[in-house]
Amino acid sequence: MPAYPNATVSPRTEAAPAAPAAVPAPTTGPASAAPAADGPLPVLGRDVTVPLVTGGHVTYAALDYAASAPALQRVWDDVAAYAPYYGSVHRGAGYLSQLSTDLFESSRATVAAFLGCRPDDQVVFTRSTTDSLNLLAHVLPEGCEVFVFETEHHASLLPWRGARVTYLDAPRTPGQAVRTLERALADREPYGPALVCVTGASNVTGELWPVRELAAAAHAHGARVVLDAAQLAPHHPVDVGDLDVDWVAFSGHKLYAPFGTGVLAGRADWLREAEPYLAGGGASRRVARRADGGVDVDWHTTAARHEAGSPNVIGAYAIASACTALTEAGFDALVARERELITRVREGLADVPEVRVLSLFGDDAPRVGVLSFVVEGWNSSHFAAALSAEYGIGVRDGLFCAHPLVRTLLGGAPQEPGACGAPEAGPGERSLNAIRVSFGAGTPDEHVERFVRAVRELVRDGARWNYRTEDGRCVPDRG
Ligand SMILES: Cc1ncc(COP(=O)(O)O)c(C=O)c1O
Numbered sequence: 435m436p437a438y439p440n441a442t443v444s445p446r447t448e449a450a451p452a453a454p455a456a457v458p459a460p461t462t463g464p465a466s467a468a469p470a471a472d473g474p475l476p477v478l479g480r481d482v483t484v485p486l487v488t489g490g491h492v493t494y495a496a497l498d499y500a501a502s503a504p505a506l507q508r509v510w511d512d513v514a515a516y517a518p519y520y521g522s523v524h525r526g527a528g529y530l531s532q533l534s535t536d537l538f539e540s541s542r543a544t545v546a547a548f549l550g551c552r553p554d555d556q557v558v559f560t561r562s563t564t565d566s567l568n569l570l571a572h573v574l575p576e577g578c579e580v581f582v583f584e585t586e587h588h589a590s591l592l593p594w595r596g597a598r599v600t601y602l603d604a605p606r607t608p609g610q611a612v613r614t615l616e617r618a619l620a621d622r623e624p625y626g627p628a629l630v631c632v633t634g635a636s637n638v639t640g641e642l643w644p645v646r647e648l649a650a651a652a653h654a655h656g657a658r659v660v661l662d663a664a665q666l667a668p669h670h671p672v673d674v675g676d677l678d679v680d681w682v683a684f685s686g687h688k689l690y691a692p693f694g695t696g697v698l699a700g701r702a703d704w705l706r707e708a709e710p711y712l713a714g715g716g717a718s719r720r721v722a723r724r725a726d727g728g729v730d731v732d733w734h735t736t737a738a739r740h741e742a743g744s745p746n747v748i749g750a751y752a753i754a755s756a757c758t759a760l761t762e763a764g765f766d767a768l769v770a771r772e773r774e775l776i777t778r779v780r781e782g783l784a785d786v787p788e789v790r791v792l793s794l795f796g797d798d799a800p801r802v803g804v805l806s807f808v809v810e811g812w813n814s815s816h817f818a819a820a821l822s823a824e825y826g827i828g829v830r831d832g833l834f835c836a837h838p839l840v841r842t843l844l845g846g847a848p849q850e851p852g853a854c855g856a857p858e859a860g861p862g863e864r865s866l867n868a869i870r871v872s873f874g875a876g877t878p879d880e881h882v883e884r885f886v887r888a889v890r891e892l893v894r895d896g897a898r899w900n901y902r903t904e905d906g907r908c909v910p911d912r913g
Contacts, residue, residue, distance in 0.1 A: 472771055475763055476507035477690065477876030484826045487899050487910045492826035495881035499688070500637050500665060500804045500872035501830055505752075506690035512755040513693065513748055523745045524716060524738070538747045541754035542737070548757035549682055549699050550673035556706075557699040558737045559750050563664040564589040566683035566698035567631070569740055570660055571596065573708035578627040581618055581657065583611070585638075585794065585839040590631050590662045597629075604842045607795055608644040612651050619655035628657035634666025638836050638843065638870065640776075640804030641795050642666075649678045658701070664688055668874055669772060669802035671765045674700065686749055690875070691756040695749025706735045714742035760875070768875050772803045775873055775882050779805060782886030788893050792843040792868060804872040806834070808844065809893060814867040819908040820897040821869075825888040827881070830870045840868055 474480075483491040496504055516537065521530030523538045542557045551557065560566045571593035574580070580594040583602045591601075600618050605611035615630065622628060630652040635642050649659045658680040663672050667684040674682055681700030686693060710717040710733055717739050720732040733739050760768065780797075783789045788810040793799060809817050818831035833840045844866050871885060900911040 472767070474771075474878050475690075475759065475768075475875040477504040478507060478510055479504045480876070480878070486826060487823040487912075493880075495825070495827040495884055497871045497873055497877070497881060497885055498828050498830050499668070499874040499877070500640075500834075500870060502687045502692060503668060503690050503874055504876055505692050506756055506759050506876070508759040509691050509752050509755045513752050516748070516751055520748070523747050525744070534747050538745055538750050541747075541750040544754035544757055545697055545750075546699065548672075548754075548761060549697075550675045551699055552675055554702055555674065555700050556702045556737045557697060558705065558740050559745060559753075560683075560696040560698055560740075561694060562589075562687070562696040563662060563683045563685045564593075564696075566696050567660070567662065568593045569698055569711045570629075570681060570683070570704075572711050573704045573740075574629065575627045575704060575707070578629055579622055579657075580629050580631065581615060581622075581652075582631040583614075583633075584842070585636065586631065586633055586836065587637050587662065587664070588835045588837070589664070590633060591836075591838070594629075594631070604794060604839060608647070608799075612644060612647045615648055616651045616655070619652065619657055622655070622657075625656070628652075628655070630657050630659045631662065632659060633662045633664075634672065635669065635802045635804065636794070636836075636839070637665050637804060638806050638834050638839050638868075639793050639795075639799075640665070640801035640806075640872070641793065641799045642670075642801060645677050645679065653678065660700070665802060665804060668760075670769060686753040686756070689753065689756045690759070691749070691752035693746070693749040693752040695746050695753055697753065705737075705740060709733075710742055711740040712742040716745070717742035763875065772874065775877060775879070776801060776803055776805070778879075778882050779871065779886060782882075783807060783889065786890055786893050789889065792840075794839075794843065803874055803877070804870065806840075806843075806868045806870040808868050809889075812892075813908070814869045815908040816897070816901055817892065818869050819901050819910065820892055820899070821885070821888055823901075823910040824892075824898055825884060827885055827888060829885075830872075832867050834868075834870055841866060844868065 479494065479496060482494045484494045485491055519530050519533055521528060521534040523535050546555065546557050558569065560569055567589055574597055578597050580597045580599045581602060582591055582594065582599065583604065585604045602614050602618055605614050630648065632645055632648050633643055634645055645661055652659045660681040660683065661677065661679040663682050663684040666672055668689045672682060681698060683698050685696045717733055718731050719734050722730050724730050783791055789807050792806045808814055814831040818829050821827040821829055873882060901908050902911045
């Protein structure tokens with residue numbers, strides 16, 4: 435039971451209360467008011483203007499949500515309201531330390547509710563999805579086999595190298611994904627521990643993966659499942675029980691809460707039985723010298739076991755605030771609005787024959803607001819630089835930390851060298867890269883409209899500026 439169950443953080447504009455009674459009042463007021471169901475949620479940076487190389491300024495169109503989404507205004511306001519009460523977590527007798535500890539633990543409970551966690555699940559605060567999956571890799575039981583599709587982000591593809599890993603070929607339909615996994619699991623040695631790592635939504639194509647079906651296939655063969663929800667959680671409800679996955683991992687900075695925290699939530703047993711991820715204070719319950727001169731350690735069996743060191747209470751609270759904000763906005767409304775934006779982008783790009791949208795599962799596959807493409811006659815780096823410099827649109831170009839997938843999707847189509855920016859390729863390798871546009875709950879219609887218009891104009895008229903390669907990136911030539 436928290437020590438201050440009903441307390442509230444006072445808004446930063448008011449004088450701090452004499453006897454601080456805090457935790458955690460969602461802020462209200464103009465900046466963080468609930469949005470109209472069909473409008474964007476207020477995010478920071480929505481009024482920021484950037485210079486155009488062709489002259490003048492324009493409001494920045496942040497269309498790189500898949501890398502890092504802007505902070506929700508609500509998250510920022512909640513963090514600011516708490517900031518004066520900041521204190522150490524799990525290690526102070528003072529009022530603000532108690533209060534901060536309560537806030538940290540109640541944030542954990544908020545995240546558990548957001549993910550629909552089972553009563554015995556643990557929610558571990560980490561630094562990011564990458565950190566969460568490395569933590570899970572660290573706690574794998576002896577002899578655990580891991581199954582992962584080659585299509586995964588490197589954060590899901592690479593942490594398992596200490597285990598016996600089976601890399602599965604990219605499927606071309608959701609059904610093929612399930613069959614591929616079933617075949618691989620049928621071949622494995624029975625009875626040993628096994629883990630399947632699946633993405634909820636691809637960070638390259640935005641396509642939704644058949645998580646529930648993959649989890650059922652895994653469980654039928656005695657394997658467990660971890661869901662990489664880095665791209666799913668900001669766009670869709672993620673319910674651990676409903677999807678029947680064993681763990682879920684996501685990052686705060688993609689969920690409108692850029693304060694350096696991520697989450698690994700799920701089954702407690704492997705977490706409880708493994709050595710701590712980091713050894714140190716907070717993870718240990720009792721440490722004592724032994725008669726032989728050594729040291730005995732009694733480690734926590736709760737989430738604290740893998741959270742050694744001083745916890746990032748602001749990061750945890752920011753994630754909890756984002757979870758609350760998205761829940762209150764309503765995922766039905768968020769998903770419906772995002773679907774409209776996706777349709778606009780898709781239809782706009784379909785009118786430009788030089789644009790090829792990358793897809794594993796086909797044009798009609800359901801997806802989140804993430805879409806990658808290449809443009810005939812352009813190097814992707816050049817195209818992305820022109821979108822930024824001439825239209826104030828921020829997208830990403832490259833291989834998106836999913837090199838095997840992008841190589842598979844681009845197949846035999848090498849990138850045009852273009853005017854500049856062709857990425858360096860290894861000996862015998864083609865130069866490959868693509869452009870990714872991504873958006874979410876804070877994206878106004880104007881941003882996607884500007885993007886579609888910019889693509890049309892650039893393809894039709896070409897860039898209005900000269901560009902050159904600098905440190906491997908295509909940049910406007912100001913010379
Ligand atoms: C699907 C997916 N998984 C994992 C990650 C890694 O997230 P982070 O960089 O926050 O650790 C990303 C980041 O882009 C991602 O898109």
